[in-house]
Amino acid sequence: MFTGIVECIGTVLDNNPYDDTESGGQGTTITIGNCECILSDCHIGDSIAVNGICLTVVAFETDTFKVGISPETIKRTNVASWTKGAKVNLERAVSQDVRFGGHYVQGHIDTVAKIVSREPEGNSIIFGFQLRDQEYFKYIVEKGFICIDGTSLTVTQVDELSQGGAFYISMIKHTQDNVIMPLKKNGDDVNIEVDLTGKIIEKQIVLTLENQISKKDSTLNTMIARIVEEKVKDYLSK
Structure with a gap:
């Protein structure tokens, strides 16, 4: 379980589609670096959210860790676009002494969305998105929670009348300085986990x-x- 409060930004060092090392298990693996701050208490088998995807640590060193990627994860997420040098949001799974500052996040990505707009509003940025898979649009409500690339955010507007439907979030300056969203451009994909509460009620x-x-x-x-x-x-x- 995660909170959607990003702890640090890491860098993709390697995206290996066929890792035949013992830790790779002849599958797809990704190695993330520049993340010493979240590895001081790391263990093999730990869960770390990488751009919102709950992934299992299969190997780690002082400031790098490796995770395995399943075919299901590749289909659901934007992980295929993580080339060497890409920046990613990182968060460790919650412990009992962590303050729950975001919202309940599973790390189970539902779909991806495309950034369709970004407009400044004071020192904030209003980002607009359109979902790839429209069946998840019903779970997105104004003032509801949404997790975008592992960041807990509040939906500020839902536009059901626009072609394909759109939703918007407002990102304050502090968040801009600590997550990867401002580094992306219109047309880029982001990982989306809708609020689990809506699914349970339905x-x-x-x-x-x-x-x-x-x-x-x-x-x-x-x-x-x-x-x-x-x-x-x-x-x-x-």
Whole structure:
């Protein structure tokens, strides 16, 4: 679990599509450097969020660590674009003594979004985004949480009428100085994890409705039958 509060910015040192070392396991691995500040308590098997993706440490040194990348991660995220020298946001998994300053972040990326606009507003920047996979747009609500490249942010506006739909966040100066978003340009992709709360509520509603519909004498079916009966009576009385 993570908070979406970026601890430091690392640098991609190597993106190896077929790492045949013992730690690589003949799979895709990425090595991140310039991150000594988050490795003082590191262990093999630890989780570190890299641009919001929960990844497992398979090897590390004083200021570098290596993570394995699954095919599912490559499909869901922008990890394929992490070339040597790319900057990435880093956050360790939370411990019991960490203040929860952001929001509940799993590190499980849902999809990617494209940066479509950036406008200054005072010392803040308003960024606009469009999702690659529109089915996740329903979970993005004004003043709700969203995690973008591992950064916990608040949605300031949702534009459902624009082509493809768009949503916006406002990034204050402090955040600009400590995350990679300002380094990106319009057209670049970012990793998106929508707020888990919306998914949970939707799932519970669907399960409840399915359970109610399947039972003939359920509260829902009884209520629908009563409404239909009243409407039929009203119609026949005219």
